[in-house]
Amino acid sequence: MSWYLTDRAGRIVMNRFSWLSTGYRLRFNIGNILSIWFLALLAFAIPATLAADGLRGVITLMPTAAPQSEAETAEIAGGQFGEKEILLRFQANSLPAQAKLTAARLSLVSSGLTTAQQTVNVVAENPSDATSSPKRVTGTLFGSKTLKAAKEERVYWNAREDFLGVLQGQVGERNLSLLLTTPSSARSTWFLAGSADISHRPRLILEYTVADQPALTQSDGLPAVQSARPFLPRAGIGGRGGDAFSYVTRPFASAWSYAPVFHSGLVYLTTTDDKGKKALRALNxxxxxxxxxxxxxxxxxxxxxxxxxxxxxxxxxxxxxTYQLDSANPAQAPAAAQVRELTGLNPENAPSLGPDGSLYLVNRQEVYGFNPDLQQLWKVTLADPKTSRVTVGPSGRFVYLAAKKEGLVAINAQTGESFANPLPNQDSLAGADFLSLHAPVVILHPDGSEKVYVAANAVNEGVLVCFNNRSGTIAAAENWPPLTGLWSQPIPDQLSPGSVQHPASGKQIYAVRVADQRGTLTGIDWLTGSTKAMAPAFAVGDSPYLLNGGNLATDQAGTRFVWNGAGEVDLFAFGTAFSGRLQSAAGGIPVKAQLLFGGDGTLYANTVEGDRVLRAIVPQYTLSADSDANIYSPTHLWVDGQAGQTTVLKAGGNVLLGPGFTVRQGATLRIATGTPAP
Structure with missing residues (x-):
């Protein structure tokens, strides 16, 4: 008989041994577990089905200290108007170290009329030559533009190829000074960093690629709802395939934070003790x-x-x-946190992050954009505080949200220029006291446009629609009819969108459609909007949380998971290997729970209301002494009963043997953990 270990409670624990129109512009969280974690296997990765030629990102920089940094406006002049210049300084330390610059644009907004046609040259100073006052220098020409700008017109200077090499070649801190001059006998005035309207302030927009990171082709609307691993276990029991499994939950301590985050194989959340002290914790x-x-x-x-x-x-x-986690050594606590005070900041909906670390949130009736250095980029005011969570498009160029009064709101992530597109049920949404606005789902089409899917419900009138965003021109998608009905938060599958010549015809959006107190998992073609019921309907009750906070989650095998807290209360899995209820005698998941995937593929149920506890969901089998068994779980595995014959248990994470588990004399038990494949 093979050997085994028990914990303090006597449990045996084995670990590894051997729409309808174009948009208008807005104004306006256990016992001790012996474990060895293999971080290379646990680190989160975008599924290979989404991989392309490398991550493409966009980062927006705002000016740092310079002589004119406090001024609201300044002039660029030459000839009879005297010589006047503008000096702008930027720090690009938030640019990924492995990033390769592909483009750069300087953007300024005119504060008044230009007296005559004017050529404005932008020269990049050598950082070591930069002084506290503007001066004429001989540096690298960033770019040049001949213009006659109207008041509040936004003007761009595109960087030359040699400038990209200069910034790319900097080691350590990346500092940049740009001097704007003119040889023309003309004068123009421009908004600077002191402008009261933040969107009018100068900005430097850098585009880059990171070769060793997969390209982003879609935004799921919610974080941590897709897994790069399968979740469902596989078993052979008594020489036959065995699908008679259940699940148990492993609760974490009650949390202060609304939801956890996952990074480098660990779970992060904040807690509070009996004295009210708060702490950030990293857990297995x-x-x-x-x-x-x-x-x-x-x-x-x-x-x-x-x-x-x-x-x-x-x-x-x-x-x-903000904390900077050590991705190479996650067991190391971070250095002291940095704090940015922002009076009145207390968003109801969770903020969102862009691929570059930019932060976007809704606070009361205003949408804010911050770059990775937490420099505010812009602010957009809405007509009502009721909105969805913000979704950052996969290109990083636009952010999207659904708003009660406006419908779909699209905002240029670099400049704050914003557009509103009413939904087919906009009148009902605008007048409703109770409504649900789901976070938009966005897929990057191979032609470069972004397809935006929005679901919004107002009492008994809901809709799911698709919009196309072609470089800021946003309109209802052609040949994609509005889908009426009450819908859950949508989620896309993990298939690639295809190529320009052959867009993927089989790619789907999934959502639960609710009618007559029953829910139906529905597959929706991303290009045509055609729908198909993917599984039999299940009872959801008269006030399903799926419509107002619940969600779907998808693993690498394409299995869709749904927690249904009313009607037929249980965890459901819909896929090709298994489709139906995953029952549990003592699951302990509250009615209102959201599903999340950790970086190692662990499935969690998280509750915000009530106990605010994160629960890990672990597949569970009960063995019979009369049968041999070979069971594999891509994540973790809980086993009860008796190993009476030859029993092999394998898991990508932990194998947990329940209270009372025994091994019959003469039987063989083999356990292996940290096994990514059967």
Missing amino acids: PLGGKPVWTSEVSGSPGQHLLVSQSGRLYVVGENKII
Whole structure:
């Protein structure tokens, strides 16, 4: 008989041994578990089906300290108007170290009329030559433009190829000074960093690629709802395939934060002790003793976010707190946090992050954009505070949200220029006291446009529609009819959108359609809007959480998971290997729970209302002494009963043996963990 270990509770625990028109512009969170974690296997990755030629990103920089930084406007003049110049300084430290610059644009907004046609040259100073006052220098020409700008006209200077090489070649801190001069006998005035209208302030827009990171081709609307691993276990019991499995849950401690975040194989959340002290904790995927704890002074917000580079944000309670996690050594607690005070900041909906770490949120009736350095980029005012969460498009060029009064709102992520597109049920939404606005889902079409899918419900009148965004021109998608009905939060599958010549015809959007207190998982063709019921309907009750906070989650095998807290209360899985209810005798998941995937593929149910507890969902089998068994779980595995014959248990994470589990004399039990494949 093989050997085994028990925990303090006597449980055996084995670990690894051997629409309708074009848009208009807006004005306006266990016991001790012995485990070895293989971080290379646990690190989150975009599924290979979405991989392309490398990550493409856009980052927007705002001026830092310069002689004119406090001024609201300044002139560029020459000839009879005297010689007047504008000096702008930028820091590009948030640009990924492995990034390759592909383009750069300087953007200024005219504050008044230009007296005559004028050529404005932009020269990049050598950082070591930059002084506290503007001066004429001989540097690298950034770009040149001949113009006669009207008042409040936005003007762009495109960078030359040799300038990109200059900035690309900088080592350490990346600082840049740009001097704007003119040889023309003309005068123009421009808004500077002191402008009261933030969107009028100068900005430097850098486009880049990162070769060793997969390209983003879609935005799921919600974070952590897609897994790069399959979740469902596979089993052979008594020489036959075995699908008679259930699940158990492993609850974490009650959290202060609304939802966890996942990075480098760990789970991050904030907690509060009996004295009210708050702390940020890093935990293993099944919880237990924290890997590290960092006390958070004062009263932090309750929204957590984390970027691909490991920058963790705590947002709310009048501030944004940031930590830099060590992706190479996640067991190391981060250095002291940085705090940005922002009076009145307490968003209701969770903020969102762009691929570059830019932060977007709705606070009361205003939408804000911040770059990775938390420089404010813009502010857009809405007519009503009721909105969805913000979705950042996969290109990083636009952000989207559904708003009660406006419908779909699209905002240029670099400049704040915004457009509104009414939904087919806009009148009902605008007049409703109770409505649900789901976060838009966005897919990057191979032709470069973004397809935006929006679901919005007003009492008994809902709709799911698609818009096309072609470089800022946004209109209802052609040959994609509005889909009436009450819809859950949509989610796209993990298939590639295809190529320009052959867009993927089989790619789907999924959502639960609710009618007569029953829900039906529905597949929707991303290009045509044609629908198909993917599974039999299930009872959801008269007030389903699926319509107002619940969600779907999808694993790498294409199985869709739904937590249904009313009617037929249970966890449902809809896929090719298994389709139906995953029953649990003591699951303990509250009615209002959202599904999330950790970076290692662990499925979680998270509750915001009530106990605010994160629960890991673990597939469970009960063995019979009369049968041999070979069971594999891509994530974790819980086993009860008796191993009476030859039993092989394998898991990508932990194998947990329940209370009372026994091994019959003469039987063989083999367990392997950290196994990514059967």
